[in-house]
Amino acid sequence: MRERDLNQLDRRSFLTAAGAFVVALATPTEWAEAAQFDSAAAAGVRPDRLSSYISIDRGGTVTAYYGKIDGGQGLETSVAQLVAEEIDVPWDRVRVVMSDTAQCVNMGGSTAGNGLRQGGIILRQTAAEARRLLIGLASEKLGVPASELTVTDGVVHFVSDPSKRVSYGELIGARPLDAPVEYHGEAQRLTVKVRAPLKKPEEFRVIGKPYPRRDLPGKVFGTLQQVTDVKLPNMAHARMIRPPVAGAVPLTVDQKSISDIPGTQVVWIRDFLAVVAEKEWNAVKAAQRLKVTWSESHPGFPGHEKLFDHIRNAPVVARSSDSNVRAAGASQERNEGDIEEAFRRAAFVLEGEYEYPTMSHASMGPACAVADVRDDGATVYTSTQKPFDCQLGIAELLEFPPEKVRAIWMFGTGGYARDAQGDATADAALLSKHLKRPVRVQYMRFESLAWDPKGTASVSRNRAGFDAQGKVIAYENITKSFSMEDCNTRERHPQDTLAGMALGHPLNWRAAFGTPGNNYQFDNAHWGWELIAPLMDRSSPLRTTHLRDPFGPPLMFGSEAFVDEMAVHAKSDPIEFRLKYISEPRDRELLAAAAKQYGWDSRPSPTTAQPGTVATGRGFAYRTLGGTLIALIAEVRVNRDSGVVEIPRIVVAHDCGLIVNSETIRHVIDRQIIWQTSRTMIEELRFDDKMVQSVDWLSYPVVMMPGVPRSVEIVTIDRPDQPASGAAEMACGPLPAAISNAVFDATGVRLRRIPFTPERVRAALARGPEQAVKASL
Amino acid sequence: MPQNLTLNVNGQAHRISVDDPKMPLLYALRDDLGLGNPRFGCGLGQCGACTVHVDGQAIRSCTIPVSLVANREITTLSGLGTAEKPHPLQTAWIAEQVNQCGYCINGWIMTGAELLARNPHPAEQEVRDALSGLICRCGTHNAAVKAVLRASKA
Structure with a gap:
């Protein structure tokens, strides 16, 4: 703009x-x-x-x-x-x-x-x-x-x-x-x-x-005006005040504690609390210094270390097979044949579980918005991904008819999918209405990490039944998780924002999840999901929503790592194994393109034993989404002493139909690989029973220069006669499994929990290869 | 007690009045001088989004007190070069089409420009080392390295 x-x-x-x-x-x-x-x-x-x-x-x-x-x-x-x-x-x-x-x-x-x-x-x-x-x-x-x-x-x-x-x-x-x-x-x-x-x-x-x-x-050249740079006449700067314990609400506020900071003011509406100042630094200082007593709160979060046990043990509140879920179009369940009958006659049943942690959007800059609310209407400057829903939500919050609210989208502080931009917009609108002047809100770093809506943690359960000849006759993939919509992906109503919940609206929960995208054809198969209840009923710093490629990494890590396990059981090359169950010509062409670019030689995993500290391996994974197909090969170097996994080379074969710009598509794919490397090797939101503990770039580390894959080779398949099906997030999905599969190829040890930190890798190597195959009854 | 300071930014002297000499330079640049390009990323000196040059050195303006940089030469991204007179690294940055969202860009270009000023022909590993303290959430790391190497050969 x-x-x-x-x-x-x-x-x-x-x-x-x-x-x-x-x-x-x-x-x-x-x-x-x-x-x-x-x-x-x-x-x-x-x-x-x-x-x-x-x-x-x-x-x-x-x-x-x-x-x-x-x-x-x-x-x-x-x-x-x-x-x-x-x-x-x-x-x-x-x-x-x-x-x-x-x-x-x-x-x-x-x-x-x-x-x-x-x-x-x-x-x-x-x-x-x-x-x-x-x-x-x-x-x-x-x-x-x-x-x-x-x-x-x-x-x-x-x-x-x-x-x-x-x-x-x-x-x-x-x-x-x-x-x-x-x-x-x-x-x-x-x-x-x-x-x-x-x-x-x-x-x-x-x-x-x-x-x-x-x-x-x-x-x-530093001349683009972004949402952070909007300056309106008489605009005030605000910072939000967040509780130290999730669920706590303000009981008393000591305005005198900031009286020596010029031009400051407290705005306190129900549980909504902010400081406002003429100058931005004074708002920052006032937010740091304001003395507030908070109500007792015992959210009883499981903590990130015990989160997966919580997910395994918690009662299921919704399933992909529920009739109301199907009616709402939120199921994505797929069924072929009769899996229970097929599992009963299987000669071998293989099982595998995989864990994907909670993640913050961890956007480059904390969310920012400016609102100018007048008696007869409002204008908000926002970088939410859904400005038209934001318009509706702000109108409802301010009690204006929608046409009286204008939402102007601008480039913002980075971030993909439903991060905190809509929350900041609602905060700014509420403050501007209250103060009768334009207000700019920007979150602090701790808020961006600890209070943005989160990507879901999940446990992926997989099993496959083989007949005596080694053919897959039964397959099941179930992801057990929180809903992807504890908090709606659109800020269409006040309850979809922190401000709305601070005013008393409950969490706007909806049962929504997904299944991995691929074109495997197993005679008997079930792809589904199970959801557990959210960890808090409102204003939760752990409320879930869409994080970039929501149906990608959390789902594909389990499904594509398990297909690799199936190939190992079948003593088959992982690409050849997949091709046995894929007939779609576009998918087959894609897999072949990736293999050719990499120089893939046919052999089963793991590779032959490698003496010495460093072991090298290669891993494959593939996915489909919305008409786009991705095949990905990761090469790794695993240091057995330190547990450090280096990724010297990634090959991506990418088919998104019509390519509109032959350069931007390569950049989008290249940058996604580094983004998802961070989310595979490093990122995991830490929290205890009371609150999120990831509050800065030290407690929520992300990939920096030494950790990025040095070489990302991209093969694009252009299909000008097909629709442009999209490339913005699809390459993220297969990366975690490709890296896990590569580590298995190198070491014979399977990594089942993201992120693959050196400590986790060392522990997995110390445990050694698993006996995952079990004979059927 | 408000204090008057002179900030020399992008070749221009600005007289500003600050009520807190510990206010980080970033807020003076954005709020008092209206320079939008240095950005708030963390306020902790961890990410680089606020980077400017002070007497040619890349400094994180979100943590350095404004009173410490009075009367020194401050350069922001928009002062490093312009569309009409670009810095070679800015030219290379566009040629390599580095960015996605671009919110981190001050850190990368200002740090890269500082490296090129003291080491005009760095090896790739030297570039990687120089940029190793920066965060980019879109994943432009390798593209940034290519841009610095391209500028070093220009």
Whole structure:
């Protein structure tokens, strides 16, 4: 978001001011439809209008209104490519407005790496439709059939004679281009239907090319205005006050304890407590110094060391097979054949359990937001991933109708998925309402780690039944965990934020989890999950939600490490073993591409015994998600004395259908590998019975330079005739299993608990190889 | 008692009044001078997001008291170079398309620029060592190393 966007007239006013001027459309029927719809233009941005997606000014600049966000993976750049391709203007003449609720249609914000799969395709289609309509206008003006016209760089001209021409700007003049658009669904399920066909891959000029990231110069030269940098007249700075024990609420607040800090004020509403100051440092100091007595609280958390026992022993409160879960579309359960019957006739049954710990989003910067609440409406500046849900939640919190709240998304403090940005936005809004002035809130480092919503810890239970010939005849994968939605992934209601819960709303719990994505075909199989109750009923620092690739690492660690165990039992090469149970041609091609890039030689794991301190191994894992396929090979060097596992080489084979930008996709995959390396080797949230103990980068260590894989080789498979299915998070999923499988290959010892710290690796090596295979009865 | 200080930032002298001489430099830069580019990451000197140069040395502005840097030469990322006159490392950073979210960028570029100033042609391991105290949550580590090496060859 650049400064000018914040100041520009919003499009609703523009459309109203533009009155009844609508350009003539390609056919009389459309003209009539457009005229009819135009009377409703004053209603603002609507999903049934072309101008809500694409607009063109008289200078020929195209603006695309993208109702999603860019977490830093280059979507602004790629979306501009899709639009430039279809509307036929140069890439740098497409401007992208991202998730300003006053300017964009709700496309559901960011979720599941669908920035191109869903939002991008809508803008691609509407750009194509705009081009079709503009050619229709030119056909009328030039007096030739549309079929004899084409477009080059925003100029419509005769196919046969480029000198007979008219530019988009000339066609439009002072009037906005508009037309009705057929749409279905809303938010992340929004789709549109247009008459214009999309370009065929052989016609692409812009799609697939390595255009440079648009946001990078502003970041590199320190000129990009991010949410942390919003400064409004008379804006106050706030810091939140959090209890030392989870569940405690403030009983008394000693305002005198900060009276010597200039310009400070306490805001205390029910259990919501903050300090506000004119200067930011004074707010920080006041938050550190404010004396508060807190209520007694005994949350009785199990502690991170005993968490997995807690998960194993706690009663199940919901399952993937529950009818209400299925009805809510939150199941993802898969069933083939009759597993119990098949297990009974199995010659061997193999079992394996795997543990994935609680994690913080641990975003680079603590969450930040600015709110400006007036008597007649509010504006919030936020970097939540779901600005349209944030708009609704803030409206409910402030008791405004939704249209009185404008949420403006801006680049923020890093972080992917549902971190604390929406919490900070609600805090800022509540404070601004109370103080009747703009308020900026930024969390402190301890809050970012200890109070953000968490990624779930889980235990993955796996078993496989083999017949006497070694064929898998029964398979079961069950993940037992907390729900992924102790706290909703959207901040659509006050109870979905810390501020709302501080005002008395209970935790907005919903049974939701997932199953690993792959295309294995076992004759009898069950993929499901079991959930246990949340650890607290409100304002919990351990409340769970979506952390980047929520259906990835926690689920795939167990499932893909266990498939490796199955291959070991079958004395088969791990890739060849998988191929026996995969028939999908795309998956098979992907696995072969990874093997070829690595130089994989066929043999079972573990490798032959390696004398000496350091053992080398290789591990494979694969996954599918939302149409994207990833195969990953990790090479490790295990130091048996120190327990340190080095990862000198990673190979990723990646098929996400159409590749929109051949460079940004490689960067997104490369950076994900390092992100997930951190979450595989190092990260684990520590907590005791009372509170989270991970409060800084020493108590929540993350990967730094010495721990990153030195070499990440990426093979991308481009399928221009397929939809762009997304690349934002999918490569995370297979990494933990690939590393665990590589350590097994090197040492014959299986790592079953993330993270693979040197202490854990040493302990596992000391225990030695397990006897995991057990004979069936 | 408010105290007046002179901060020389990006070649310009600024007179500011502070009521707490222990206030970290970061808050003076952001709040008093309106310079958004150094960022608050941890307030503990652990991550690097707030890094600036003080007399050419990469310093974490979230922990150094403002009174200690009065009258010294402070350079922030936006003062290191501009789109019109970029520092070679900024040019290399764009060429390598290093960042995702970019919130950590001050630490990496300012630390990398300090390394190049004292060691214009570092070996790869020297670059890795120089950048080893920085956090990036998007995983741009290897890309940052490539950018520093590219700048060193420019």
